[in-house]
Amino acid sequence: MSAFKPLVFSGVQPTGNLHLGNYLGAIRKFVALQADNDCIYCVVDLHALTAQLVHEDMRGQIRSIAAAFIASGIDPTKHIVFNQSAVPQHAELAWIFNCVARIGWMERMTQFKDKTGGKNAEQVSLGLLAYPSLMAADILVYRATHVPVGDDQKQHLELTRDIAQKFNIDFGSHIRSAGTGVDIVVGEEPVHAYFPMVEPLIGGPAPRVMSLRDGTKKMSKSDASDLSRINLTDDADTISKKIRKAKTDPDALPSEVDGLKGRPEADNLVGIYAALSDKSKAEILSQFGGQQFSAFKPALVDLAVTVLSPITDEMRRLMDDTTHIDAILRDGGERARARAEKTMKEVRDIVGFVQ
Secondary structure: OOOOOOOEEEEEOOOOOOEHHHHHHHHHHHHHHOOOOOEEEEEOHHHHHHHOOOOOOHHHHHHHHHHHHHHHOOOOOOOEEEEHHHOOHHHHHHHHHHHHOOHHHHHOOHHHHHHHOOOOHHHOOHHHHHHHHHHHHHHHOOOOOEEEOOHHHHHHHHHHHHHHHHHHHHOHHHHHHHOOOEEEEEOOEEEEEOOOOOEEEOOOOOOOOEOOOOOOOEOOOOOOOHHHOOEOOOOHHHHHHHHHHOOOOOOOOOOOHHHHOOOHHHHHHHHHHHHHHOOOHHHHHHHHOOOOHHHHHHHHHHHHHHHHHHHHHHHHHHHHOOHHHHHHHHHHHHHHHHHHHHHHHHHHHHHOOOO
């Protein structure tokens, strides 16, 4: 191999209802990327155990994420859609990466520190600490080259690169002997690498979608208030109710983007409108600048319902009879396992296991 073949990988956790932030920040990007890339999209159900060990309806959550992928426009025949636990090679490579990575690397992860909240380490699962190692395995078991990520995952992707780099250097002579490496340059250093240095895909107009009840907090599946988010399963009446009840301020919308500074709720709603309409905030403000939210919110309701209702309807249709979703996941799992096993055979050879 003279170069790594371009491949896009990403995944979504099956925990709670998918919401507008997930759609604009992730799934819509997945749909756009499939036009020009080889893509693998995963429901990362192993990761879900770090958020909550015992789930009452894990299968339903997995199917719901897969249904959202399909309803949003991902083509599972041209690309791969599967659930992580169906491909045991993810966990196998994660163990090797646990031995490559350093504990200090894991403890420095911002998300780990945020989620532990200063609790005693004895109260936190080992899985939560090792989460980024499994994430690295998810990506690198396919030798993926690009990952669409939000701001909150950039640090984990940097760690994936660190793990790949350490593996490539530590096993450098083995990789060369196996004949499965690629000559790359990292910084200014030439490296004969088995794993690529994964690149983030951060571009696009999607905003960091914030809570409808508090514009300073990210829209979240775990927020206690359902009014804080628009779920992909919400009907038109529910979407209308949530947007009309969304927190705002008493001032009219500004005519310039700078006028949104210090107005987080206004900025959020304008950003949502811009993303749903594939326009810039400046374009939206040129249309609505000077108007009150009493005029802007109904327009946002109409737009959100127009964009989201077809997805919601298709998700419901798919979830009414899960036979089709299960078939897609089985087929995707088989195709993903074939790719992952090719990697693991080579990794086992590089590490020195008897096969």
